[in-house]
Amino acid sequence: MPVTTPQQRRQAVKAAPLPPLTYVPLAENPLPRLTRLLVGLALYGFSLSVLVRASLGVNPWSVLYEGLQHHSSLSFGTISAVVGVLVLLAWWPLRQKPTLGTIANVVVLAFSSDLGLSVIPADLGLPARGGLLLAGILLNGFSVAVYVGARFGPGPRDGLMTGLAATTGRSLRIVRTGLEVTVLAAGWLLGGGVGVGTVLYALLVGPITQFFLPRFTYRQAAPAADPR
Template sequence: MAATGKNTPPLAYVRFGENPLRRIPQLFIGLALYGFSLSVMVRASLGVNPWSVLYEGLENYTPLSFGAISAVLGVLVLLTWIPLKQKPTFGTIANIIVLAFSSDLGLSLIPEDLGLPVRIMLLIGGIVLNGLSIGIYVGARFGPGPRDGLMTGASATSGKSIRLIRTVIEITVLIIGWLLGGSVGVGTVLYALCVGPVTQFCLPWFAYRAVDERRPAAEAAPAVA
């Protein structure tokens, strides 16, 4: 069952074989919605999140699609896990594949050159959907995606906070993408401000609780002589 408390629920990796019929569909639904939300924000044409800025910038210099670029970069980011002693999981590989297909599918379904009112609605809807989808797929607890693993691995290796490492990574990616011609705008700022709160609100509803986390406190506590 999903957690319903206000605090962030446990999100550490849970072994693949535990309740897969419940968790695998959740993982794939969340990743598909995440990829689709990226395409929604791209079609809004009001600025996208930092990694999407980089994908858009690289589209100007390669024949690859937005989704294909995200997959290639995902694999390249995985290579940085080696010195960080990170190990990919089922969720890591699913992240690369599903995001690539779902984002390209969304771009093929949503028309370009829409009016400003529609684009504003797409931007807001895309950010909300993005935060919701993160809550869904992260809540399945199959391990981090390539970019999140880079963040946590770099933090563990360097001893620096995850907040600092994530900020450095996101700013670096944003600058490179902008220099390559990716779209930076009000949507980029709005995403940075809003996606965290939306994700935190959604996570407790979708976070899977492992079997050993469901035991009553009295049962889990050691006996007192």
């Protein structure tokens, strides 16, 4: 039976298996995918600023950015870009190659996170901060699904994870956990904020991303059947 109604189409997308999140060249369906990439990255950077303004704990990499911010005159977004470039340098011995998505990740996150910090007021009351925390985690997981689903390649931090896993032979779970714990510890020692939000982020962002991925992942068209 053909899929005709919007509800049937949504159910078909949800039921379809998730394709591999491998790189798809820019030439294939470029405009919709570029839009997803840039919107997703902009929302991701903005979500980081929402979590910072909540002041209840942020994700491990943001803890590192906050900690470094205490020891420099650079903005949060600029520090995220500098760290992103340094992480890219670590790709070279791992034989990883940056893609359009990798470069866009560095640039767009820097601007959108600084923009968010400039428009969201600081020193809010606890109820407002609690709302910001939950909204930031939800937006973060959603935005990851949008930009990862565009399939333009990993960001600097994800590429470091996959490169280390391939080089060491360790599982992605072990490598990611090791990286996150190391980054979190370094950020905390530098004065970054760790709190209940850090724990909630770790518990919730994965399921949220997984929920949205099937709805936003680009699916390549099936090859035409051989008429013979």
